[in-house]
Amino acid sequence: MEQPVLPPVTLAELDQLSNRASTVIGRLRDRLFAPGSAKTLDLRFTVRKAAEMVGRSDKLIRDAEADGRLPQPEKDPTTGRRTGYSLAQVNEMRRVFGTLPHRAPEDPAMVLAVQNFKGGVGKSTTVCHLAQYLALKGYRVCVIDCDSQASTTSVFGLNPDIDVDEEEETLYPFFRHGGPKTLHYALRGTYWPGIALIPANLGLYDAEYEFAARMARDQSFVLDRLREGIESIKDEFDVILMDPPPALGMLSLSVLRAANAIVIPAPPNNIDFGSTAHFLKMMGATLNELARAGGARDYSFIKILATKMNDGKSAHQAIKRMMDAVFPHDMLNAVLKDSAEIDNAAANLATVYELTGASTRTETHRRCRAYLDAVNGEIELLIRKTWPSHHQSLRKEGLL
Template sequence: MSQSPLPPSVLPPVGETELELLSTRAATVIERLRDRVFAPGTSKRLQLSFTVRKAAQMVGRTEKTIREAEDDGRLPVAEKDAETGRRTGYALSDINRMRQVFGTLPHRADTDEAAVIAVQSFKGGVGKSTVVCHMAQYFALKGYRVCVIDCDSQASTTSMFGLNPDVDVDDEDETLYPFFRHGGPKSLHYALRATYWPGIAMIPANLGLYDAEYEFAARMVREDAFVLDRLRDGIDSIKDQFDIILLDPPPALGMISLSVLRAANALIIPAPPNNIDFASTAHFLKMMNATLGDLAEAGGARDYRFVKILATKMNDNKSAHVAIKRMMDAVFPQDMLQAVLKDSAEIDNATANLHTVYELTGAQTRTETHRRCRAYLDAVGREVELLIRKSWPSHHAGLRKEGLL
């Protein structure tokens, strides 16, 4: 049946030519933004530097112990300022070297299972990538071995870690896409790459990953194998190298999102406390429950170490936010994280320059706004860290000693 022509209008028609022009203009804006952040011939670097006092806190030893280890050669002597003679500070890699020397690295035992955490929601704009990036860096600052897997073709997390998805990431070699294809690699090692953050490796994404949705659909039609467990198999091939693996899935109920649900052994569900987003979270939980039930019949049940809802973008000055957050706490008394990620201009301003709050330095870290925002992020990280450690038997004695178990 032929399509009826549109009735006459005073507005000019928008066809393929106009849409192509619109797309080209949008690409130009993105290119200009990325040119501002990704200067040619440069790469993102971590500028953090820690005083000996802060280093002692992070390592769990005294300043005197650190200096003695430098004097007796167990640690390299810290560089000093030529004029003042004071230490210029320690990099995160130096901190981790100290932890290794003093035996205070928090790594899991080989008998513990790596935490594979999906920050999952079927709705965009809830702070998913923000949570992934900041949690990854929180754990790295603590000394954990972290892997971030960007499963979203929008590649926001990839960009935050200093990679231009359109330039620095090859479709065929460096994302999850080759692994999802029929006859693809047996392991995910091919896609792992180091980042500028000591302790964080990642598997990046770009727009080409979107084609994996079609690849999955085609394979499910023609193959008997339960292909949605392909990602879980891939993570099994690399997880011995890491303590914590964070998954950033696309904000949609597609094949990749379902694969993420099957691959994870823990879930964090970000949920801003407003009517629309909370309704979306309720629908997500209902759909997830039904979907996982259907998938279990085909590929076996999948249990999680923990599933927690995290209130994000909370604004205490909005009465509706406060009321809905109170309702969330009442409805999900055991399922909400106690920590809340408040709405903060600090996060927005950092993200505009493809930074996180954890990598800001200098005067911008001495404001009250920064301190408050850092406190919110630290509280989320600490609570999730405790859940992870409770899932590791090798940490139970330490937790009891700390009065946390």
């Protein structure tokens, strides 16, 4: 018998590949999550920038410091100049001046899923940057990492393999029979003021099996369990962001049922655009099927976000024009362009919004920041339009 040109790959060889991959991952995590190197937010704002963020003049800030409504600013002992304000201090200014943008208690919490069943489209990038943009604005944000790959968890400074216990600290216990009654057990503070996180790790994948086992017995429990969990914590937040897995599984379906708005990231290339079209078709069919089992779900908005756009590629421009023609009312106007700045930050498990130093004074950084602010500002406006308490302000701003 003639021997095959390529010998088969045995399980033993697969194990060797797995072990080598684990070694590489371990070294990467050792570098990025070194002992004693917990992530901190090093952003500092000048009094002029703080005044802009707070919506008051720098004179009013200085007056409030002088009369004791605000603490005295930190100063460099050598020069006597202000060393800058932290985000927490800016939020305290907002509290004193009454400019925190929180929704009113009677406004519905925004539960926003950034969802596409295809991987690599920019889901986690969008979630992390949107969360931090909203935190910079003063909103109370919760990020729920529903993806066992845990990219979002890593960006927020946690080592999923070490810092997160799947038995106690992810969504997984909540989905088990007899699990916790609320999601409070899983909420964790982050180094970003105003952002709480429900983390994920590889153990969360077991929730898919847990769901499958329960589906036959209790369909309504499976479909609406995550929504019930979010109901238990939503009063503490203005915006709850969900980063679901890139697959059509039970977790993804639970996210669709729990959300009241959806942003769909879609790069303008043939493969990703085709996948997004299939996603929309599948989502429509799936939601109709779920509606028959557990009641219909309405959404405040569903928007498609063009991501990883490269203006230098004619194919990208052509497909973006097609997306605008096919979805004339469903596309976000802003586009998240392909940027080395985002890639470089992600390589260090960071975002563009937390970069400091000389790198933030480059033209590349300013352009990237402008793209991000445009996208996130447009989503922020959509969110505010769902809150009746913001309508008067939006009218004054000429936005409603």
